[in-house]
Each structure stands twice: as C-alpha cells, then as structure tokens.
Amino acid sequence: MTDKTNDPVAMWQKMVGEMEKGFNSFANQAMSSPEFSQAMNRAGGVAAGAQKQLGELMEKYLVSMNLPSREQVTGLAERLQAIEGQIGEIKSLLSQMAASAGVSQGADSALRPPRTKRPPSEGGEQA
C-alpha cells in the first residue's frame, strides 16, 4: 500500500485543501475591512438603482404597448392570493365540520397510528 506522504494524488489533494483554507482566510481578512464594505455597498447601491430605473422604463414601455403594467398584474395576483386564502379557510372549516361530525377524511386520517408511544427506556424497547 502506498504511503500517503508520498502518494502524488494525496499530496495534490492536500495542496488543494491548504490552498482553499489559505485563500478563504486571506479573503475573509480582506472582507472584514470597512473599505471592503464601503466598496461593496457602493457597487450594490448602483446596481439596485439601475434595476429600479430599468423597471420604471419597462413599465412605461408596457403602457405604451397597451399591455398590463406590473402594478396591474400585481393587483391581480393580490386578488388571486386573497381568493386562495379564502379557499384555504373554507377547506379548513369543512375539515373541522367533518371531524366534529365524525366523518372520515380519507385514508390518511383513518389510518393514523395511536399516540401511545413511550421512549425506549420507559417501554424497555431497545434504542
């Protein structure tokens, strides 16, 4: 069997691992500085501003093309979401009514195991 200290593959893997640690540590030090935070956030702020302007331009373009704007689509989505919520509530109420009337709600509820399990040490069961 080849000794790991002389195995070129193992040496390569070790070198890659050391390089990873070294680079991560160096980068972490560099990223801990206030200068890094300032530069990163300046770039991020410019990108966010550009994204906002692009969004506004696109909205104007859609209006001129007689297509629904983002705001209108969002409004529709909000109404859909409200309808989904109401359906959820109705389903939940129906389930509660069915449960109180003793009606089985499908195979799942009929087959639920009893809630009688004890931890192994109490019941003498092996872990």
Place this chain on the structure above:
Amino acid sequence: MNAAPGLDFASIPERIQSEVQRAIQRSIKGVEYFSTSGPSLGSTPKDVLHSRGTMSLYHYRPMSDEIYRVPVLIVMATTNRGYILDLVPGQSFIEFLLKRGYDVYMLDWSAPRPEEKSLRMEDYVLDFIPDCVRRVQADSGEQDVSVIGYCFGGVLSLLYGAIHKDGPMKNLICFTTPIDFREMKLFSNFSDRRYFDVDHLVDSVGNVPPEMILSSFEMLRPASRTVSQIQLWENIWNDEFVKSYRMFDRWATDTLPLAGEYFRAITKDLMWDNKLFNDTMSVGGRPAKLDNIKVPILHAVAEHDHIVPYEAAKHLIAKIGSADKEEVMLKGGHVSLVAGANAVKRLWPKLDSWLGKRST
C-alpha cells in the same frame, strides 16, 4: 540516491493502473453527470395541510405503528428550502423522525411573490407560525406542540416562543441558531450601517433577490465553490460522492429571495441593533425577551460552522429562562450538522434521545 522513506516502488504499477481506470471512469461518468438529473429530493410522502403565499404547511405520513403524543413542527429557515431535512431515503431527517415514532409537520417556504414584499417580521412571528401551530393542533388533536427551528427558522421559533409564553409550545429545539449578530463578523461588515443603505435596496428591488443572498453566503468561503468542483472531477468515478455532491449543491444554490420589509427588519433590528441579544427585541409591539421562554430547550451547534459561528450562538442557552436547557456541540458544519452521513450518526440520535422522553 536514496528512495524517499515510505515510498513503495512495488505499488507504483498498481497505482498507475488504478489512476488510469479512474481517468476512464471520469470520462464516462462525466458524460453521465451532464446527461442525467440528480437524485429526487424531498420525496417522503406528505400532505399539504395549508398553503398561503410564501408559506406551506406539510404533514408527513407516519411510518410507525405507534407515535408519540406530542407532534413536532419543523420551522425551516426563510433563506432555504426544507428538503435539506428530507434528502433521500436513509439520509432524510424527516424519515428518521417518522421511523422513530414522531408525528412530523413542517413549515416550509417558497419564494415570496413580488406582492409579498411587504411581509414583515410580524407576519412571520405573529401570523404564519401561530397559524401553523393552530393547524397542527387541529390536525393532530393535541394541544402541545414541539417546535424545531433550523438556523433562522430557530430565530423565528425563539421569537414566537418568547412572545407566546403561555404556550402551546411544549419543547423547543434550535439548530445552529444565532442570537448575537455582532459575532457574525462578515455579515455584520457587509451590512455596516455606515455604508449599507437597506432602505434604498428594499425600496428599489422589493424582495431581496436570491442571487444576493447566495453571493453573501458564498463570500464567506470564496474559494470553496471552485475547490468543490475540483473535488467533484476527482471523485466523479465515485457514484456515492457524486450523489451526495449533487444533493447538497442543488440545495445550496436553491436559495430563496427574502421579503423586502422582513429583510429591512432583520438588518435594522438584528444586524444593526442586535436587539435579540440585548433583550430589546419586540415584534408588533410585543416584547420578545429570551428569558420568557420556560419550556425545555435543546440547542445543537456545529464545531465548524462558518455561517453561524459559535460566538454568535453560544449565549442562547444562558439567556433562556427554562430550567431544562441543554447545548450540544457536534462535529460538522452548518449543513452537515443536520443533513448527510455525519448527521445520521451524531445529531439525529441525540435529538431522538432528548425529545422522545419529552414527547409523551
């Protein structure tokens, strides 16, 4: 010239043959890698109990003849998908819990829609979690509920528990949950209030894009992605390695956007003012002091966690008001603590032995 000590010349032909075989295998498996999809994740049978916008509540179908009285609700981190806890059979935390006799529910998140940019911390702590707890109570027929929170899901669970001090939470388990945000050094520097204009960002983009969240995670270890790709190529002949790589890589890159107002609150209240640690946190005007939590609590932290360093998590147990409280530090990183081969041997059995006796 003397041979280097330990160098076994007799093994060299065998080693060359093995490397040539691996090189051939790499070429074959490399083609396979790009022409196939990864393993199917999150496939433990479940029912969607409720779904509302970004929030989904699942109930997993029992896998045991007898279950513990107290159901378990898992609260997932809002930045990532819940299938990290349900990878593949044999490496699924959910499956493990089900087989050990727990009745398992999960509060999982999908990407918030553009119109959900106005979701606030109040919506998560005072609406989504209590709503799910009520539904778990109704579905299980039990008043008590144990809560497990992973990473920021742990922070949300702590806030929920600190505000709803009269129940119905029976036990709380936090995995790698930060409370001292000053100690998340790099995140703290990235969001330095002198340079980071969170209002400008949120007002510009609405929901914070997943690329930004992913980049901030990757910047913590900038070389690691490249190195993991090198390791993938070296080990591409090894089906188990490739399967594991694909599962974790898919999950890690499947980051979720964050609702804008929620992100604004996290930045201002937690990153800037460190309110949870300073006992000044409130949600919707309701104080959320950690010593309000009196239920049994287990906090599992990872020895090599680069996302939530131990310094950011270590004060949690001291600040909790419970008499029954325990911190356990296990080998591993932020993700390998909860998922993968090591979690199967370390965290999961520990959790089972702790929670089982508190679930009757």
